[in-house]
Amino acid sequence: MTHTLTADSIQLEFGLRPILSDIYIQCRTGRITGLLGRNGQGKTCLMRAIYGDLACSSRSVRFDDTAVLQPYTRPDLVRYLPQFNFIPGSLTLKRVFNDFNLELRELGDIFPEFRPSCASRIRDLSGGERRLINIYVITRSPSQFVLLDEPFSHLSPLQIEKVKALLTVERQNKGILITDHLYQDILEISDKLYMLLDGRTQLAKGTEDLESSGYLPRR
Template identity: 50%
Template sequence: MKHILEVDGVSLNFSGRVILSDIYLKSETGKIIGLLGRNGQGKSCLMKIISGTLKAESRSIRFDGKTVFELAGRSDLLVYLPQFNFIPSFLTLERIFKDFSLDISEFETQFSEFITKSKLKISEFSGGERRLVELYVLIKCKSKFALLDEPFTHISPLQIERIKKLLITEKENKGFIISDHMFRHITDIADSIYLLNDGKLHLTNSMEDIETLGYARI
């Protein structure tokens, strides 16, 4: 069954500066949405507003046409990967997978470098390893939608390619909204690309649109 997440009428101002102005964004299970924009354009703010961790001047969020007022604790609907580490440092890899009701052996099959690390605390991992674990569990968990903010940070090129394949596979069960400054990885896998520019959200139809809107030279 397909599910739809709609974010409508999002407005945000900081010290008189318009960050987001009447934003509308739609995500569906089965699709990957790429969210691009230069630094300071409000990508992370938009994700925080959707997840409920940042208050906006206005916003409306609907799941399958029904308004949802509070997303805190609704991991069945939405999970959010922030730019910082969110899993408590004292948890072991084994415990993390148990808490997310995921099969750790499946993870170890795809990322064999973790086979001997199930008893280690996540604080004992490198920055890239920690990011990979947090990203993997949110991609694989049973939530209907996932917001991923800078998911490829500190992850090796080989691991990034594995994650991209995983995202393409898992989108059959989930809708993804992904933002990353390494935009080529986003354009490789996204079904649609939106670009934030001067407080407005633009749906792009080509790489030329991305260049015209001043994000990057192609």
């Protein structure tokens, strides 16, 4: 079944400084939606505004045309991967996978080089492995949409390729909104791309639009 996530009318200011003002984003099941923008443009704020855990002066987030005021209370609708690792370090891999109703052996099928014991604690994993687990549990858990904020940070090029393959498979079941500074990877996997510039979203079609908007240096 196809679901739609639409976010618009989002207004966010920090003091007198407007951060988000003219936003329109639509995600759909079966589609990876990319979001690019320079540092400080409000990409994370936009993700958190959609997730609902950042207070905004106005916001409209709709799932299949039904407004949801606090999407973060509905993991069946949306899950959010922040740009930092959020899984408590004291938990074991087995426990984390139990909490998210996932099979640990499936992780080994996708990432065969990554085979820590199920009793390994999150804090004992390397930075890249921790990031991988954070991405995996959010991406694989049942939910209509996932919001991924800089998922590729701390990952090796090989892991990035595998995460991209994972996202490509998972988009069959859910809609994915992703932002990262590795714009080439975002361009490669995105079916639709938004640029965030001066608090506004605009559709981008390729590198030409990224150059003309000032996100990429002109060649």
